[in-house]
Amino acid sequence: MKRQLPLILVFVFGTLMVIQYFVPHENSETVKGFLLDWIVIIGIFALALGLWSLVQVSVAKINSRKENWEYPLVTLASLVMMMFFGFTAITEGASLWSYFLAITVFLIALWMFLQGFMGQAANRNMKLLSGLGLLIVFSLLAIFDSSWEFKFYTAEGLTNQMFVHFFDYIMIPLQATMFALLAFFITSASYRAFRARNLLATLLLIAALIVMLRFTPGPWGEYLAKTSAWVMNVPNLAAQRAIVIGIGLGIVATALKVILGIERGYMGKG
Amino acid sequence: MEFTTFLWTTFAAFLTLAVFSFLYKDNPMYKFAEHLFVGVSAGYFVIILWHGALVPNLFKKLADGDWYLLWLNASEWWYFVPFILGVMMFARFFKKSSWISRWPLAMYIGISTGLAIPLEMANRVNRQLWAMMEPINWSSFWGERYLDIGSGYSELLIFVGTIAALVYFFFSKAHTGAFGAVAKFGIWTLMLGFGASFGFTVMARISLFINRIQFLDINWGQAAFDASGTANENYHAGFQALFWAVWLIFLVYAVFEFKKYLNSKDKPSQPESTQA
Numbered sequence: 001m002k003r004q005l006p007l008i009l010v011f012v013f014g015t016l017m018v019i020q021y022f023v024p025h026e027n028s029e030t031v032k033g034f035l036l037d038w039i040v041i042i043g044i045f046a047l048a049l050g051l052w053s054l055v056q057v058s059v060a061k062i063n064s065r066k067e068n069w070e071y072p073l074v075t076l077a078s079l080v081m082m083m084f085f086g087f088t089a090i091t092e093g094a095s096l097w098s099y100f101l102a103i104t105v106f107l108i109a110l111w112m113f114l115q116g117f118m119g120q121a122a123n124r125n126m127k128l129l130s131g132l133g134l135l136i137v138f139s140l141l142a143i144f145d146s147s148w149e150f151k152f153y154t155a156e157g158l159t160n161q162m163f164v165h166f167f168d169y170i171m172i173p174l175q176a177t178m179f180a181l182l183a184f185f186i187t188s189a190s191y192r193a194f195r196a197r198n199l200l201a202t203l204l205l206i207a208a209l210i211v212m213l214r215f216t217p218g219p220w221g222e223y224l225a226k227t228s229a230w231v232m233n234v235p236n237l238a239a240q241r242a243i244v245i246g247i248g249l250g251i252v253a254t255a256l257k258v259i260l261g262i263e264r265g266y267m268g269k270g
Numbered sequence: 271m272e273f274t275t276f277l278w279t280t281f282a283a284f285l286t287l288a289v290f291s292f293l294y295k296d297n298p299m300y301k302f303a304e305h306l307f308v309g310v311s312a313g314y315f316v317i318i319l320w321h322g323a324l325v326p327n328l329f330k331k332l333a334d335g336d337w338y339l340l341w342l343n344a345s346e347w348w349y350f351v352p353f354i355l356g357v358m359m360f361a362r363f364f365k366k367s368s369w370i371s372r373w374p375l376a377m378y379i380g381i382s383t384g385l386a387i388p389l390e391m392a393n394r395v396n397r398q399l400w401a402m403m404e405p406i407n408w409s410s411f412w413g414e415r416y417l418d419i420g421s422g423y424s425e426l427l428i429f430v431g432t433i434a435a436l437v438y439f440f441f442s443k444a445h446t447g448a449f450g451a452v453a454k455f456g457i458w459t460l461m462l463g464f465g466a467s468f469g470f471t472v473m474a475r476i477s478l479f480i481n482r483i484q485f486l487d488i489n490w491g492q493a494a495f496d497a498s499g500t501a502n503e504n505y506h507a508g509f510q511a512l513f514w515a516v517w518l519i520f521l522v523y524a525v526f527e528f529k530k531y532l533n534s535k536d537k538p539s540q541p542e543s544t545q546a
Contacts, residue, residue, distance in 0.1 A: 022388070176478055204462075211473070243435075
């Protein structure tokens with residue numbers, strides 16, 4: 001039951017999905033659509049586990065009071081705030097002060113609760129009660145403040161100006177800068193990789209130089225542009241094609257191993 | 271630019287500089303930016319998945335009738351099954367019943383692997399093989415211009431290069447003799463491909479870096495010194511004050527680090543331990 005049933009489920013659903021691909025019938029398509037919706041839903045619930053794990057790790061780090069314990073507070077606060085903004089809509093022209101007050105009360109209440117549940121302090125009950133009290137204050141604010149409201153069922157939160165600002169001025173700059181930072185590390189890595197020690201490294205160096213010089217201003221002219229395009233579209237295409245075929249065959253082989261119960265790593269221990 | 275917009279832009283500039291400060295070493299500003307990124311990204315994806323996937327794929331299907339009857343009155347009530355399966359994932363929280371979470375996981379893996387087999391074959395393997403089997407342009411073998419991509423020799427090189435690279439990945443036979451020669455040509459092709467891809471990636475990262483510098487210069491720096499278009503002229507001073515405040519934070523940190531370095535230099539070196 002504990003180990004056999006999952007193996008049977010993988011085999012049955014795996015085989016079903018392979019067969020349905022070759023059955024061009026309306027019912028087959030319906031089953032496929034339905035099962036695809038299933039895995040989206042199950043996948044989202046699995047992501048909730050990941051989210052909980054992030055919260056648990058952060059709270060444990062804060063409670064340990066070890067070096068740099070303050071930073072997970074930033075993670076938790078930004079996580080809750082982003083979710084709060086995504087689930088709320090602000091009435092047009094409304095003042096934001098009461099909205100921010102509500103968020104602050106909510107953050108403190110949540111923190112008290114988390115401390116009460118997961119903390120090891122002696123005054124756990126006190127913290128739980130404080131959290132509950134603050135949650136009641138927050139609920140009253142939410143009920144009587146008409147400048148904003150929760151929207152769980154409709155996606156107004158996606159156009160909430162705070163949600164948009166957090167995305168535009170925090171997430172996008174950070175994401176772009178994190179990748180831009182790689183420019184420095186990849187340059188030092190390329191110095192090591194491109195050293196012409198033997199024929200293979202020299203080929204790597206030549207191809208990379210041609211492609212990189214193409215994107216730099218200089219007296220390179222049309223010939224370099226054409227050489228670069230040729231390198232990208234002929235030898236690079238051949239290499240990438242072989243790799244893609246290899247990856248495709250690898251995925252199929254692994255999928256077969258999973259369906260046939262040879263690969264069981266997903267079940268974990270126990 | 272409105273003052274609030276500039277305030278947000280200044281915060282974005284601070285975060286940009288904070289991430290770049292990692293080039294010196296791991297520091298409090300970078301740690302702050304890193305943890306903020308984790309939290310905001312996680313929150314963002316929760317919201318996107320909720321509004322973009324969970325509501326349309328589950329909630330709206332279970333509550334399209336009168337909301338107080340929920341799934342009992344829904345036209346697609348059978349969506350309650352994946353909901354239950356999803357909830358079963360939470361059995362992981364309890365050690366004794368954690369095995370229950372294997373059922374939805376097994377269904378997820380079964381469906382996705384079963385789907386992957388024909389799709390991978392059709393979309394990756396077969397499509398690449400079809401593209402490789404296009405007839406070679408023998409009528410214009412050397413092409414019409416310098417390094418013509420559509421010429422016969424280019425197409426022949428793609429065909430031979432792909433076969434050779436695949437031969438290189440075949441490790442069940444020793445790479446000796448004619449087989450070894452083909453494999454050697456395969457590794458040459460792969461090296462040219464890796465070099466081109468790596469060079470392309472380097473340039474992509476550098477263009478991202480240029481974009482961030484342009485943001486600091488144009489969107490932030492120039493905006494700080496050009497308050498035209500704002501309703502209140504006094505904002506001009508506020509813009510510049512914010513601009514210099516951000517630089518001051520980094521300057522203070524640099525001085526702090528420099529002082530730390532000088533102090534460590536002044537300290538006498540540890541005497542060699544003497545064994546009794």
